[in-house]
Amino acid sequence: MNIKVGLDIGGSTTKIVGMKDGEIIARDIVKAADPVTSAFGAVGKLINDHALSINDIEQINITGVGAGFPQGPILGIKTVIVEEFIATGLGGLYLSGLEHAVVVSMGTGTAYLEAKKDSVRHIIGSGVGGGTLVGLGLALTGTSDAVKLSDMATTGDVLKCDLTIGDITRNGVTGLPMNVTASNFGKAADDLSREDKMAGVFNLVYQAVGTVAVMASRQCNLKDIVFTGQLTDLKECQQYLIPFEGLYGVNMIVPEDAVFATALGSCLAEGQENK
Secondary structure (H helix, E strand, O other): OOEEEEEEEOOOEEEEEEEEOOEEEEEEEEEOOOHHHHHHHHHHHHHHHOOOOHHHEEEEEEEOOOOOOOOOOEOOEOEEEOOHHHHHHHHHHHHHOOOEEEEEEEOOOEEEEEEEOOEEEEEEEEOOOHHHHHHHHHHHHOOOOHHHHHHHHHHOOHHHOOEEHHHHOOOOEOOEOOOOEEEOOOOOOOOOOHHHHHHHHHHHHHHHHHHHHHHHHHHHOOOEEEEEOHHHHOOHHHHHHOHHHHHHOOEEEOOOOHHHHHHHHHHHOOOEEOO
16 A cells, blocks of 8 residues: 555654555554554554554654664564654645745744755754643642643633733833733732643743744744644644734744644655664
C-alpha cells in the first residue's frame, strides 16, 4: 500500500500520522512508560486499527526528543530520523496550506521557525510554553492536569488578575485599546480564586507566545503565523491569540490537527536512516 508513517516521539507520548499518496489516512496519540514503548505501541496500534500488515508500511520517519531511543528499524521497517524543526515547519505549512510562514511550535517551551517548502530556519526559542503553564498551575492549584487547569481558567476572571491600559490611564495609548494587558498579574490580590489565577496564567503564557510570534513575523516580513503543538488543543489558545490580529495586522492561524504537525512533517521530510 506504500504507506509512510511519521512519529513525533516524546518522553512518554508518541504522536503518529500515516500518509498514502500525500494524504493523511490516520493519526493518533499513544502514551506509555518510555519513548521506545510508546513509539512501537503507536506503530502497532496503527497496524491493528487499520487492518494493515507490516509490508503495507514503506517507511517510518521519526523525530522529536525521543527519536534517538529506538535502536535500529522499528518492527523491521525502514526507519529514518528527521530533524525536529524541519518536521514542524513542513507540517505547519501542510496543515495551513501556505508556502511561506512563521511556524510556532508550542511544546514544553516554544520554538519560532521561518518555514518554506524547501527550507526551515530556526528564528528564536523561548522557555515560556506548556511547561510554564503546567508548572505554574501546579504551584497555584495543586494539579498539573492541563485539561483541569483549562477548565478552571474558563470560569476565572482575568480582569481580576491583570492590569489593563484602562486601569492605569484615562488618556489611553496611541494605537492600543484600553482593554489591552498592561501587566500580567499586575492586579493580583490576596483574595484571588484559583480560577482567576489560572485565567491569568493562561493569558500570560499565550500572550508571551503571541508577542514573540509577532516579533518573529516582523523579522521575516511575514504576516502569516501558524501555531502547532500541544497547547493548540486547549480552548484558551484561540481566545488569547486571535486578538493579536487586530492589534498588529497579522494572521494567527491554528489549523485543524495542529497537535500532529511535527509527526505529519516528518512524513514529508527527508532524513538519515536509523541503522
